[in-house]
Amino acid sequence: MLPQYHIKLVEGDVAPYVLLPGDPKRVEVVASFWDEAHKVADNREYVTYTGVYKGAPISCTSTGIGCPSTAIAMEELARVGAKTFIRIGTCGTFQDYIENGDIAIFDSAARYDGASHLYAPPQFPAVATHEVVSACIQAGKDLGYRYHVGTTRSADTFYAKHSRPGSSFNDFWQSDWQYHFEDLKRLKIIAGEMEASVIFVLARVWGLRAGGISVVLDNVLKVTGDDGNFDPEKDIAHGKEYIDKLSIMGSEAVRILFEEDQKKS
Amino acid sequence: MLPQYHIKLVEGDVAPYVLLPGDPKRVEVVASFWDEAHKVADNREYVTYTGVYKGAPISCTSTGIGCPSTAIAMEELARVGAKTFIRIGTCGAYQDSINIGDIGIFDSAARYDGASHLYAPPQFPAVATHEVVSACIQASKNLGYPYHVGTTKSADTFYAKKPVGYSFNDFWQSDWEHFADDLRRLNIYFGEMEASVIFVLARVWGLRAGGISVVLQSAFKSEEKTKDLGKYDPEKFIDHGKEHIEKLSLAGSETVRVLYEEDQKKDQ
Numbered sequence: 001m002l003p004q005y006h007i008k009l010v011e012g013d014v015a016p017y018v019l020l021p022g023d024p025k026r027v028e029v030v031a032s033f034w035d036e037a038h039k040v041a042d043n044r045e046y047v048t049y050t051g052v053y054k055g056a057p058i059s060c061t062s063t064g065i066g067c068p069s070t071a072i073a074m075e076e077l078a079r080v081g082a083k084t085f086i087r088i089g090t091c092g093t094f095q096d097y098i099e100n101g102d103i104a105i106f107d108s109a110a111r112y113d114g115a116s117h118l119y120a121p122p123q124f125p126a127v128a129t130h131e132v133v134s135a136c137i138q139a140g141k142d143l144g145y146r147y148h149v150g151t152t153r154s155a156d157t158f159y160a161k162h163s164r165p166g167s168s169f170n171d172f173w174q175s176d177w178q179y180h181f182e183d184l185k186r187l188k189i190i191a192g193e194m195e196a197s198v199i200f201v202l203a204r205v206w207g208l209r210a211g212g213i214s215v216v217l218d219n220v221l222k223v224t225g226d227d228g229n230f231d232p233e234k235d236i237a238h239g240k241e242y243i244d245k246l247s248i249m250g251s252e253a254v255r256i257l258f259e260e261d262q263k264k265s
Numbered sequence: 266m267l268p269q270y271h272i273k274l275v276e277g278d279v280a281p282y283v284l285l286p287g288d289p290k291r292v293e294v295v296a297s298f299w300d301e302a303h304k305v306a307d308n309r310e311y312v313t314y315t316g317v318y319k320g321a322p323i324s325c326t327s328t329g330i331g332c333p334s335t336a337i338a339m340e341e342l343a344r345v346g347a348k349t350f351i352r353i354g355t356c357g358a359y360q361d362s363i364n365i366g367d368i369g370i371f372d373s374a375a376r377y378d379g380a381s382h383l384y385a386p387p388q389f390p391a392v393a394t395h396e397v398v399s400a401c402i403q404a405s406k407n408l409g410y411p412y413h414v415g416t417t418k419s420a421d422t423f424y425a426k427k428p429v430g431y432s433f434n435d436f437w438q439s440d441w442e443h444f445a446d447d448l449r450r451l452n453i454y455f456g457e458m459e460a461s462v463i464f465v466l467a468r469v470w471g472l473r474a475g476g477i478s479v480v481l482q483s484a485f486k487s488e489e490k491t492k493d494l495g496k497y498d499p500e501k502f503i504d505h506g507k508e509h510i511e512k513l514s515l516a517g518s519e520t521v522r523v524l525y526e527e528d529q530k531k532d533q
Contacts, residue, residue: 108373108392120451123418125390127373130398130414137395149395151468153388187385187469204416205452 004076007048007061008041014050015057016083017254020073021246022195024062030088030247031060046073053251056258060250066156067115067198074202084132084257087199087212088250090242091152091191092220094184099216100237103147103249104190105136106212109197112155116201126154126200132211132257139252140213145245150190152212154197159230163221166228181221192220213249215242269341272313272326273306279315280322281348282521285338286513287459289327295353295514296325311338318518321525325517331421332380332462339466349397349524350467352476353517355509356417356457357484359449364480365504368412368516370401371476374461375453377420381465391419391464397475397524404519405477410512415454417476419461424497428488431497445484456484477516479509 001010019030024047031037037051045064052058061077063070074085091104098104109126111117116126133149140147155161161180165173184192196212203210218236225235266275284295289312296302302316310329317323326342328335339350356369363369374391376382381391398414405412420426426444429437448456460476467474482503491497 107395108390110386110388110390112388121375122387123375123377124451124453125373125375125392125416127390127392127416130372130395130402133395134399151390151392183386187389188471189389205450207452 004079006044006072007046007076008043009048009076009080011080013040014048014059014061014077014080014082016081017056017058017257018077018082018085019058019060019250019254020063020070020085020087020199021060022063022065022089026243027060027062029243030250033247033251034058045069054255056255058251058254063195066194067113067154070195071115071198071202074199078206078208084209085199085203086132086210086250086253087196088246089193089195089214090217091193091214092218092223093191093216094181094189094220096219098148098190100218101242102216103140103145104152104214104216105133105140105147105149106152106191106196106214107133107149108151109200110151110153110189111197112153113197114156116198120201120205124201126197127204128200128211129203129209131260132209135253135256135260136211136213138256139249143249143252145249148190150188152191152193152196153184153189154194155192156194158194162224162230164224164228166224167230185221191216211253213246213253215246217242269344271309271337272311272341273308274313274341274345276345278305279313279324279342279345279347281346282321282323282524283342283347283350284323284325284517284521285328285335285350285352285463286325287328287330287354291510292325292327294510295517298514298518299323310334319522321522323518323521328459331458332378332419335459336380336462336466339463343470343472349473350463351397351474351517351520352460352463353513354457354459354478355481356455356478357482357487358455358480359445359453359484363413363454365482366509367480368405368410368512369417369455369478369480370398370405370412370414371417371455371460371478372398372414373416374419374464375416376461377418378461379421381462385465385469389465391461392468393464393475394467394473396527397473400520400523400527401475401477403523404516408515408519410516413454416452417455417457417460418448418453419458420456421458423458427497428491430491430495445488455480475520477513477520479513481509
């Protein structure tokens with residue numbers, strides 16, 4: 001078997017449980033919390049580490065930003081034996097009761113992406129697997145983290161759709177962006193990020209499992225302040241402790257799933 | 266407070282936990298499994314019984330067929346104090362691994378309906394509440410019923426989007442040909458007509474929802490029979506055994522009991 005075209009992995013390189021962060025540099029950080037870890041591939045935005053966390057076989061592959069590169073990672077990871085996908089990342093929130101540093105557990109996603117629509121019609125729900133959500137909740141409880149279970153908005157944009165000019169370059173803006181974030185808030189959507197929808201849709205149509213946890217780094221409705229200008233370097237919380245939290249919780253969710261799966265078999 | 270316009274209920278008439286079948290005549294059957302039950306309203310397709318099942322306060326309100334009348338029932342039920350909605354109904358199956366009489370637990374729905382799109386954009390997921398799905402699973406385990414957890418297709422049609430012979434006068438459209446096969450490939454497990462709007466409304470209101478169904482037909486076997494005979498005959502192709510509805514009634518009521526006891530623990 002030749003290595004998969006983009007992720008450069010062959011069967012045996014990954015565990016059945018794969019954590020999916022976006023940032024290739026974050027993979028090493030995640031793996032630093034495991035008991036054993038070694039790098040198995042590094043090509044384009046796809047870096048993979050495989051190892052063992054508290055007895056559970058575990059891998060972590062970066063997806064790059066957005067659903068297109070994430071879909072490619074999942075297609076190829078599934079071919080080499082991945083069965084359970086857990087998105088771990090950062091997100092903004094649309095709800096005022098959620099604070100920076102809180103954990104959002106995604107049970108579903110609003111499909112503001114393109115890639116998932118190339119696989120499944122718009123009516124199809126982007127929904128996490130029940131037992132993966134249960135494992136994420138258990139991990140949140142065990143670790144004593146403040147967490148919220150709900151729907152995330154997965155969009156193909158970072159800079160567009162903000163309520164006022166100032167988020168996109170050169171103040172580019174469209175009138176129907178004005179109430180978009182407020183409408184998402186009213187829909188009780190708890191988080192905004194860029195990858196969960198395609199992960200949930202693909203896992204479901206393939207009969208595999210998926211879930212997602214994120215650490216909240218900003219309030220999307222408040223992040224552009226008084227002037228509407230969006231400066232992510234300044235406006236988003238970048239504490240290392242947030243990524244540590246995320247890494248530990250993702251790894252714990254895998255341990256819980258592994259132990260449940262062992263009981264079943 | 267005047268009674269709600271369609272369902273004719275006032276605050277105090279319903280428990281926080283409401284089972285939602287489609288058929289108004291089925292409400293009495295569901296309530297017959299409770300320890301206490303009385304009819305509190307009967308207007309149009311909306312019949313409501315309220316009572317107690319193994320210590321848990323419980324109601325059952327029929328929605329009529331389809332998402333439009335279901336949305337009206339939920340709007341008005343929420344106003345009089347309903348907090349947890351559990352669809353109980355019958356469904357077809359799109360997967361060969363699912364047998365007649367099995368229980369379908371919906372964790373999500375494909376939104377082939379109109380009403381939910383008048384509330385939320387198409388991108389929004391129709392998803393059940395995690396703890397309600399957990400309770401449905403627990404109830405099925407307690408009762409020893411075979412069950413499957415998956416996505417249902419909630420559509421605004423019973424006769425359309427199927428092979429020639431389903432719609433009157435053999436009306437048919439070419440893009441219906443592969444619809445059922447595509448749903449099977451999408452790993453959709455079930456088909457019915459109400460879950461999507463129940464899940465969307467509960468989520469945007471911050472309330473809870475779930476869905477349980479008993480499987481009465483295989484979508485593909487019915488399609489094959491229709492192709493052989495030239496006509497779809499639901500009276501003959503669907504299994505109408507009384508035992509299926511009893512199973513459904515018990516699964517729904519047991520789910521409410523499990524949720525009620527969990528909620529009591531949380532309050533302590």
